[in-house]
Amino acid sequence: xxxxxxxxxxxxxxxxxxxxxxIRAVRGTEYVNNFWRALAHDPALLAVTWARLKEVMxxxxxxxxxxxxxxxxxxxxxxxxxxxxxxxxxxKAKGMTPxxxxxxxxxxxxxxxxxxxxxxxxxxxDEGFKA
Amino acid sequence: xxxxxxxxxxxxxxxxxxxxxxIRAVRGTEYVNNFWRALAHDPALLAVTWARLKEVMxxxxxxxxxxxxxxxxxxxxxxxxxxxxxxxxxxKAKGMTPxxxxxxxxxxxxxxxxxxxxxxxxxxxDEGFKA
Amino acid sequence: xxxxxxxxxxxxxxxxxxxxxxIRAVRGTEYVNNFWRALAHDPALLAVTWARLKEVMxxxxxxxxxxxxxxxxxxxxxxxxxxxxxxxxxxKAKGMTPxxxxxxxxxxxxxxxxxxxxxxxxxxxDEGFKA
Amino acid sequence: xxxxxxxxxxxxxxxxxxxxxxIRAVRGTEYVNNFWRALAHDPALLAVTWARLKEVMxxxxxxxxxxxxxxxxxxxxxxxxxxxxxxxxxxKAKGMTPxxxxxxxxxxxxxxxxxxxxxxxxxxxDEGFKA
Amino acid sequence: xxxxxxxxxxxxxxxxxxxxxxIRAVRGTEYVNNFWRALAHDPALLAVTWARLKEVMxxxxxxxxxxxxxxxxxxxxxxxxxxxxxxxxxxKAKGMTPxxxxxxxxxxxxxxxxxxxxxxxxxxxDEGFKA
Amino acid sequence: xxxxxxxxxxxxxxxxxxxxxxIRAVRGTEYVNNFWRALAHDPALLAVTWARLKEVMxxxxxxxxxxxxxxxxxxxxxxxxxxxxxxxxxxKAKGMTPxxxxxxxxxxxxxxxxxxxxxxxxxxxDEGFKA
Numbered sequence: 001x002x003x004x005x006x007x008x009x010x011x012x013x014x015x016x017x018x019x020x021x022x023i024r025a026v027r028g029t030e031y032v033n034n035f036w037r038a039l040a041h042d043p044a045l046l047a048v049t050w051a052r053l054k055e056v057m058x059x060x061x062x063x064x065x066x067x068x069x070x071x072x073x074x075x076x077x078x079x080x081x082x083x084x085x086x087x088x089x090x091x092k093a094k095g096m097t098p099x100x101x102x103x104x105x106x107x108x109x110x111x112x113x114x115x116x117x118x119x120x121x122x123x124x125x126d127e128g129f130k131a
Numbered sequence: 132x133x134x135x136x137x138x139x140x141x142x143x144x145x146x147x148x149x150x151x152x153x154i155r156a157v158r159g160t161e162y163v164n165n166f167w168r169a170l171a172h173d174p175a176l177l178a179v180t181w182a183r184l185k186e187v188m189x190x191x192x193x194x195x196x197x198x199x200x201x202x203x204x205x206x207x208x209x210x211x212x213x214x215x216x217x218x219x220x221x222x223k224a225k226g227m228t229p230x231x232x233x234x235x236x237x238x239x240x241x242x243x244x245x246x247x248x249x250x251x252x253x254x255x256x257d258e259g260f261k262a
Numbered sequence: 263x264x265x266x267x268x269x270x271x272x273x274x275x276x277x278x279x280x281x282x283x284x285i286r287a288v289r290g291t292e293y294v295n296n297f298w299r300a301l302a303h304d305p306a307l308l309a310v311t312w313a314r315l316k317e318v319m320x321x322x323x324x325x326x327x328x329x330x331x332x333x334x335x336x337x338x339x340x341x342x343x344x345x346x347x348x349x350x351x352x353x354k355a356k357g358m359t360p361x362x363x364x365x366x367x368x369x370x371x372x373x374x375x376x377x378x379x380x381x382x383x384x385x386x387x388d389e390g391f392k393a
Numbered sequence: 394x395x396x397x398x399x400x401x402x403x404x405x406x407x408x409x410x411x412x413x414x415x416i417r418a419v420r421g422t423e424y425v426n427n428f429w430r431a432l433a434h435d436p437a438l439l440a441v442t443w444a445r446l447k448e449v450m451x452x453x454x455x456x457x458x459x460x461x462x463x464x465x466x467x468x469x470x471x472x473x474x475x476x477x478x479x480x481x482x483x484x485k486a487k488g489m490t491p492x493x494x495x496x497x498x499x500x501x502x503x504x505x506x507x508x509x510x511x512x513x514x515x516x517x518x519d520e521g522f523k524a
Numbered sequence: 525x526x527x528x529x530x531x532x533x534x535x536x537x538x539x540x541x542x543x544x545x546x547i548r549a550v551r552g553t554e555y556v557n558n559f560w561r562a563l564a565h566d567p568a569l570l571a572v573t574w575a576r577l578k579e580v581m582x583x584x585x586x587x588x589x590x591x592x593x594x595x596x597x598x599x600x601x602x603x604x605x606x607x608x609x610x611x612x613x614x615x616k617a618k619g620m621t622p623x624x625x626x627x628x629x630x631x632x633x634x635x636x637x638x639x640x641x642x643x644x645x646x647x648x649x650d651e652g653f654k655a
Numbered sequence: 656x657x658x659x660x661x662x663x664x665x666x667x668x669x670x671x672x673x674x675x676x677x678i679r680a681v682r683g684t685e686y687v688n689n690f691w692r693a694l695a696h697d698p699a700l701l702a703v704t705w706a707r708l709k710e711v712m713x714x715x716x717x718x719x720x721x722x723x724x725x726x727x728x729x730x731x732x733x734x735x736x737x738x739x740x741x742x743x744x745x746x747k748a749k750g751m752t753p754x755x756x757x758x759x760x761x762x763x764x765x766x767x768x769x770x771x772x773x774x775x776x777x778x779x780x781d782e783g784f785k786a
Contacts, residue, residue, distance in 0.1 A: 002254045056241045074238075081777060205771070247338055342508040349504075477643060594762045653743075
């Protein structure tokens with residue numbers, strides 16, 4: 001249960017409702033997920049967060065599925081349960097097959113493992129890796 | 132400086148040298164980076180780590196550049212300096228342009244940010260996100 | 263559910279009960295929260311942890327509300343669900359308004375974001391920042 | 394050493410230079426720190442990050458020193474060396490005395506400690522802490 | 525709830541069932557815990573993970589109880605709820621007494637605390653600690 | 656370089672010098688490492704931290720080498736460079752052989768890996784693991 005009540009459309013400010021409606025329009029669904037309903041307690045923070053997320057996750061040099069998988073990778077390393085669930089669901093919606101998902105998990109597991117080995121050994125950075 | 136001396140080809144066991152030579156063959160370079168030279172103190176751990184890394188990072192349903200970027204994402208969230216450097220260098224070698232790199236950083240930053248907001252708010256997972 | 267049963271007043275040792283009663287006296291409430299009831303399995307660890315917490319969180323050069331918010335910030339970055347909830351509740355009890363809470367979340371989110379960007383870029387520390 | 398060269402005023406784009414100049418104006422100093430010089434490789438990311446940071450860290454319901462200390466707290470938990478240095482320096486510049494700094498460190502240490510105890514014990518959240 | 529359904533013996537592939545049966549044989553119990561039932565969606569990842577875990581956690585220079593406690597320590601620092609629970613249960617099954625458990629928690633708490641103090645202070649490594 | 660100058664015996668307060676001398680007596684060496692010299696800026700924090708560390712790391716139900724390895728495990732997961740170095744050095748001084756060190760690293764790496772897999776899959780805790 002979140003630290004603040006999740007706000008319904010009826011409970012939010014006009015500024016927050018406008019954000020909800022933009023989320024609906026961009027995503028092509030009536031559903032507004034809990035993160036935004038919690039963030040709606042601070043309409044300005046809601047607005048700036050959504051505006052930036054929309055921009056960052058839009059198609060660009062990286063395609064949206066890759067971006068969702070990167071999001072899952074970061075969220076997993078940070079142990080953010082909600083974020084892992086929401087971005088795994090988003091990745092599936094954008095075409096992540098079971099085979100791709102298995103590779104995503106394998107890379108995350110491998111990276112976590114060598115992060116641990118490297119940090120435990122405190123390996124110094126090779127000169128050749130530096131810019 | 133690492134917790135163990137980095138081992139040269141002359142100092143490692145035959146088992147470790149065989150791993151070094153496989154790293155060279157797979158990567159098409161004479162250079163063996165510091166991580167493996169530190170890990171060579173435990174030839175069995177070196178061998179199993181390299182064998183698994185080689186398999187996980189090979190082309191599959193995900194292409195090698197995407198895998199390197201996922202590795203950078205996890206390593207950044209975990210704060211592993213060496214891993215960030217080595218996999219950023221690898222990603223560049225596999226075709227990561229400045230434009231792609233900018234988007235990678237933007238997604239990492241965005242994910243870190245919403246990880247913080249979601250965890251601070253302790254948002255409960257939407258039913259629809261569950262398997 | 264915790265890894266050990268939460269202990270009631272009737273189940274704890276005399277040493278642990280004395281700690282519970284000091285918690286009640288200091289906080290001016292009969293309620294002893296779950297953390298202490300779990301920790302009561304090890305009365306010595308309970309006693310030393312409470313004694314130190316009482317000292318650290320007391321008014322000093324920093325006021326108690328700021329200390330609670332710092333606690334929330336650390337706990338959020340560490341992904342400690344219980345700690346986020348308990349110290350957010352404590353901060354509200356000590357006067358954190360919705361406006362302050364929004365700014366707290368905004369700073370946490372911003373810090374997480376630039377932590378990610380800086381670590382991804384491996385920026386070297388400016389000479390002028392060093393002591 | 395960062396993954397990209399730090400850019401001088403002469404090397405950056407016009408858009409990035411405008412950001413540098415705004416940093417100078419807002420902070421009242423000619424010095425532009427390394428983070429921005431690394432980020433300047435992606436002028437759009439630089440601009441949006443600075444614009445948001447300027448807004449989040451401005452005086453509001455929380456005073457700027459408290460915001461800097463919250464930033465230090467998050468950055469410490471995340472292990473971001475650069476961020477700890479830069480925001481500790483900023484906090485000192487905004488009036489953090491040795492006494493305040495000692496209390497800040499004590500709260501961070503305490504929070505880290507109980508984060509570990511709570512997570513190790515997997516204590517369930519008290520009903521009363523929920524919104 | 526996991527991002528994939530947990531698979532029963534009837535639902536898994538022959539390769540995955542063979543892993544389940546090896547888990548049963550090695551552990552001397554019919555029970556196969558949820559982690560493996562989730563991982564069974566990718567039989568190759570399941571097989572390699574189990575094979576490696578079996579090897580790493582086997583008696584060696586370190587006894588199995590110490591290995592389980594190290595696992596709890598890492599999992600606690602990473603905030604992995606499932607891992608804390610499963611390896612705490614395993615440690616208890618391998619002889620972890622309440623007294624040992626109290627010391628394990630005390631060391632974890634102490635390490636978290638000084639990790640925070642050291643990182644906050646950015647203490648440079650003593651020359652004598654280097655290999 | 657730390658955020659505060661490291662203090663010599665000549666520069667610290669009498670209270671801090673008494674702690675330095677107790678560190679010397681307990682450890683049987685004249686050397687006082689950098690952590691304490693940084694912490695000496697706040698003599699009270701120095702004293703309470705050392706008093707607690709001395710108690711926690713003393714022989715008990717767990718032997719001192721196991722405690723040092725647990726400290727390394729937590730510090731590695733938290734990415735604390737100084738702590739990894741100092742406690743790895745301490746573990747070696749207390750008898751950690753290369754073989755034991757290899758197993759320690761292997762367990763850390765394995766735990767990091769399955770922490771990532773479990774968190775990525777969001778596996779729900781088995782009923783049987785709960786207290």
